[in-house]
Amino acid sequence: MKTFNYKCKVPKFKYYFRHPVEQILFFDIETTGLSPKASSLYMIGVMFYNKEDNNWHLIQFFADNYKSEADMINSFLDILENYNYLYHFNGKTFDIPYILNKCDKHGISPSEHSDKILNDKNGIYSIDILAYIRPVKKMLNLSKANQTALERWLGIVRDDKFDGGKLIPIYTEYMQEKILAPSKAEDLEKILLLHNYEDIENMLNVASIMSYNDISALSPISDDETIFNEYSKQFYISDITIDEDGMLNILCTVDELIFPKKVDINIPFPKSSSKVYQETDNLQLTFENNTVLLKVPILSGILYNYIKNYKDYYYFSDKDIALHKSVAAYMNKSHRKKATAATCYTKKQGYFIPSLHPIKNNKSDTDNCFIKYKLALRDKISFYQIETIPDLETANDNNSFWKNYVCMQLTNL
Incomplete structure (x- = not known):
């Protein structure tokens, strides 16, 4: 397993998070397929806010061999111990279930703290950015709500030109070229790292779209x-x-x-x-x-x-008025009728x-x-x-x- 550390750029768009930023951890994973039983986890990226330098920092755990899954997951869980809220994009549907499945495979038991976050079904500790953007998709006239489409809507241009699916053969090629062509493997590694890096760093910008949902709260x-x-x-x-x-x-x-x-x-x-x-x-x-x-x-x-309680009223057609029975009893009965819901x-x-x-x-x-x-x-x-x-x-x-x-x-x- 390789580990990479970065200091992130200041986000282009500001967002006031619902939770203290020093308690928030962002994460995203990269895999060789959608099914955890038929694919491998090859990268976990996390991002957190450092109060000492007032910057967001990003760490990537990268599988440079086929035996790194457990090490990456344990490294991720160690970091998660220090945070109370986990932010992600569609992680409720894919990333978190994938990680939990791999935990079972490797016999890894998340701590009580991490388990509370990863198995949160109510969005209290596990915050899916997509879930907050979907309700305003129609209002904002968005044709799609995937992360790349949302970045384009914000005017963000990526250096990364690949989607997750297209990176699978690149990772396979990377593993093949590690020994045969190390310099080529290094270039492929940069492509893989860049995609995950921009996915996570841009979550800070994409999160700003949640503001349109927050106003409806x-x-x-x-x-x-x-x-x-x-x-x-x-x-x-x-x-x-x-x-x-x-x-x-x-x-x-x-x-x-x-x-x-x-x-x-x-x-x-x-x-x-x-x-x-x-x-x-x-x-x-x-x-x-x-x-x-x-x-x-x-x-x-x-x-x-x-x-509402029209049965307690009489309607007087000559005056076009409804009066409570206690008052209507003293009025002329010639124009008096039992009130209906419409009168x-x-x-x-x-x-x-x-x-x-x-x-x-x-x-x-x-x-x-x-x-x-x-x-x-x-x-x-x-x-x-x-x-x-x-x-x-x-x-x-x-x-x-x-x-x-x-x-x-x-x-x-």
Whole structure:
């Protein structure tokens, strides 16, 4: 087994990791096939952050003979002992199962610490970068989500020109030329090392794409209270205006997220079944640097808040109003009917903005300060009334409507 050590280049794109960088280990493996029972492991690369020199460092364990598998795995496990989080690209599907299979073959028992990480199925200690990028693949208009395609999307140009599959015959040739043509074998070795090196080093750049997923981790309001997670504490509304097209513009700044590329997307709101007003303009989002701009259409008109427990209400057709039975008992009975789901509502005239958040039945409609309005009973699209454009201090109150509204849109991308 050969060991190679490097100091990595500063990543082109910054990413705020969810975990302390000094507790993170990146890794990637190279093999002669997909099946661990019918192929060999010929390289393990790891990358870690050194606080002493503030740089990422990379180590490669390379099999220069066919007896190095166990040595490489043990070396990898020794390093893993010092880290709490293992980052990888599609490692949950391939790299980790492959390593565990080889551990069984060689009678290697990972420590309790390493086993907890390698057998983590919930993404707590074992972080698959691909799993965080896949949910935003469509939003970012990515045709593929393999690492090479993501690097191209970021504008990264590799020195390595091979994919993993094409390196298998190169490794075979390397093993043949080690004795017959040492200088040629050295050139082949450089090709093999370069591919693994760039795979791992570029994970730092590819990880930045997770920022588009991280923004969707903001917690919306629940039925009973406002709930925020770690990300929502790091964003604030920096501007609210109405543009010349009559769209409400909400500019949000997220201090601990940086988007690697400016991305503009349009998300259609669900259509309404109302004959008066069937569809609205799209929600327009722009991700740029550490900001998200939401452009939201404004609707003017009369909307309805449908009351869940309609059996406790009467509907008065002459006034187009639903009243609770305790109040309706004192009203003229000539226009009184038992309310139905479609006639049990309160009306509100004014200005409204639509929401992507799915309609949920509140436990108490009247107690919910974020009342949802609809154009028609069966609509999936809901609206919220806006009376004034708030000042920024009001908008940034964690318990205010505005921060919650932003969260609700970004959690449904």
